Amino acid sequence: MKKAVVFGAGNIGRGLVGRIFHEAGYHVSFVDVNPALIEKLNATHAYPLYVTMGDHYDKMIITDVDAIDGRDIPAICAAVNESEIAATAIGVNVLPIIARTIAAVIQERKEKGMGPFNFVLCENKINVHLTMKEYLKNLLDEETFAYAENNIGFCQSSIGCMVPAPPQELVEQDPLIICVENYNKIYTDAGGAIGQLPAIPNLIAYEPFSYYINRKLFMHNMSHCVAAYWGYQKGYTYIWEAISDPAIYETVEKSLHEVAQAMSYHYKTDKQELLFHGKELMNRY
Structure with missing residues (x-):
């Protein structure tokens, strides 16, 4: 083995x-x-x-x-x-x-x-x-x-x-x-x-591995922070509660779209793949 x-x-x-x-x-x-x-x-x-x-x-x-x-x-x-x-x-x-x-x-x-x-x-x-x-x-x-x-x-x-x-x-x-x-x-x-x-x-x-480092920082970590910070202000305890709030969901989604656009341009990669990753992150939250 x-x-x-x-x-x-x-x-x-x-x-x-x-x-x-x-x-x-x-x-x-x-x-x-x-x-x-x-x-x-x-x-x-x-x-x-x-x-x-x-x-x-x-x-x-x-x-x-x-x-x-x-x-x-x-x-x-x-x-x-x-x-x-x-x-x-x-x-x-x-x-x-x-x-x-x-x-x-x-x-x-x-x-x-x-x-x-x-x-x-x-x-x-x-x-x-x-x-x-x-x-x-x-x-x-x-x-x-x-x-x-x-x-x-x-x-x-x-x-x-x-x-x-x-x-x-x-x-x-x-x-x-x-x-x-x-x-x-x-x-x-x-x-x-x-x-x-x-x-x-x-x-x-x-x-180049910087692609995945930046994807983790500016998509995963960033979106988690946006949901957490706004969720805290609205009195939620858990991320899943925050992301279930339509206003928070929309803001997180739009922020992920902005990062996907920037990363796609910088790394000459498929924007749709990055958007799919963003959607996957939101489903995981």
Whole structure:
């Protein structure tokens, strides 16, 4: 079976990244530092995923998984060396820590004469690949860093998946539960890869990647903000309440149309595709 490693077994790690790898037929090893979570994943080798579908959930079971303690460097190196791809979903504050682990992986791969390998960085930071390389430059000697530059790819990504908190009654049934919206795409920077990324459905490699960065910022984040700010002023609690207000809906829709027009002009892309994305966002809210 094909294998993948995911650094971070939290909401995005299991709710989005793990799901995409699982649906592509991969065995997924999660790297985490939560002992209870590690123990449970290794006991069950699976976890429940509840996909929100309007006013109900569709339950999925993500199987063929295990977990590795983030402090067990030899085990992490072994897992990466057996895998086709790795991803991080840890949060930007943890990047300096995980960089030390990745540096150890790179060192071992160099010593063993191993070839190209790619990390998909699913982090909420623009140019996170450059941040990671800066950390590694300070951790590796000159020769090993040169090896990394030629053999280890780091692909920044755009993560648009929303992960709501699960209802308490579901958590009490199974603490491994993850709730996630019905959206399972990761857009990643093709220009950051060394060679070709594996062909994985819903892992979409593209360049110039600034297109997806700006689409996320100026369509997804912007429309969410417009709905939230005006919804708050009108006394609503939830985004779905705000977007159900005809006046707010119209304003959000018009703002998305303006951004679609600008992005279509700037990137010479299909405006209708951007408008469809905007409509999809509003339906997801």
